[in-house]
């Protein structure tokens with residue numbers, strides 16, 4: 084079986100008791116039934132855990148119109164398990180990801196590879212507010228709330244947003260400081276990678292290009308890594324923020340301070356990228372020349388996540 088695997092991790096996954104994610108790219112594998120999926124995964128897992136696997140089905144869901152995810156468990160002792168996620172594009176398997184719990188020794192028979200995202204930067208129409216939903220998306224009436232690591236408690240009197248890394252001016256901004264920088268309002272659509280989109284939602288906050296002007300990232304900066312109070316993280320190509328006129332640190336939604344469920348006191352809103360890049364409850368923005376996986380990127384999602392290019396998962 085020809086394949087490339089690499090080993091990765093993100094802080095939020097550590098919180099969940101996962102010590103690493105083994106991410107394997109798959110090629111030329113057509114799976115047209117659940118039976119074929121099972122057989123394929125059993126063979127695949129044998130290479131990873133080095134013994135006969137017992138595969139238990141967990142769940143599956145469509146991601147847009149093109150992709151789907153199947154989740155299985157490989158049970159271990161004491162109720163622990165290795166999580167297995169199979170990503171399919173149509174009927175083609177494109178990757179298998181294993182979430183390995185803390186303290187477990189797996190004999191990986193494959194070389195872990197450092198993932199090097201290659202991003203050419205096509206300047207396409209980034210307008211996401213047109214009436215027809217983008218490919219693979221459908222409109223819903225109200226946003227679905229995601230809090231994969233729970234809703235954190237926030238004390239706004241001590242909360243500060245830190246802006247750090249390879250910048251000339253590091254910043255620590257309170258909520259009042261953010262308002263003092265001046266806020267703008269945008270009206271936009273918002274697109275979750277699982278397929279739902281919101282139309283015409285308004286956000287008020289500090290435009291990201293204003294943060295860039297003040298912090299002055301150095302010329303070698305290529306990525307912006309964002310960490311949240313709940314341990315969530317994500318990574319965004321620097322150019323997607325520096326060239327965007329409507330990406331912001333949002334403080335209000337539809338004219339009112341963000342609800343705690345939607346990220347109070349501050350969240351990112353990057354309208355032309357899938358929703359997982361719009362981290363809620365943000366605490367640190369880190370400018371860097373080096374790529375590293377955030378929470379969902381460590382689980383196989385795309386380093387850039389452009390909606391117009393349907394960048395849902397990393398390329399195989």
Ligand SMILES: Nc1nc2c(c(=O)[nH]1)N[C@H]1C(S)=C(S)[C@@H](COP(=O)(O)O)O[C@H]1N2
Nearest residue numbers: 226227228229230231275315358359362363
């Ligand atoms: N801290 C944190 N930020 C997050 C998430 C999360 O689970 N935790 N989910 C992301 C995903 S997948 C989406 S689609 C949007 C959803 O935003 P909403 O919960 O305000 O609708 O938040 C993003 N930001």
Ligand SMILES: [Mo]
Nearest residue numbers: 275276358359
């Ligand atoms: Mo999402």
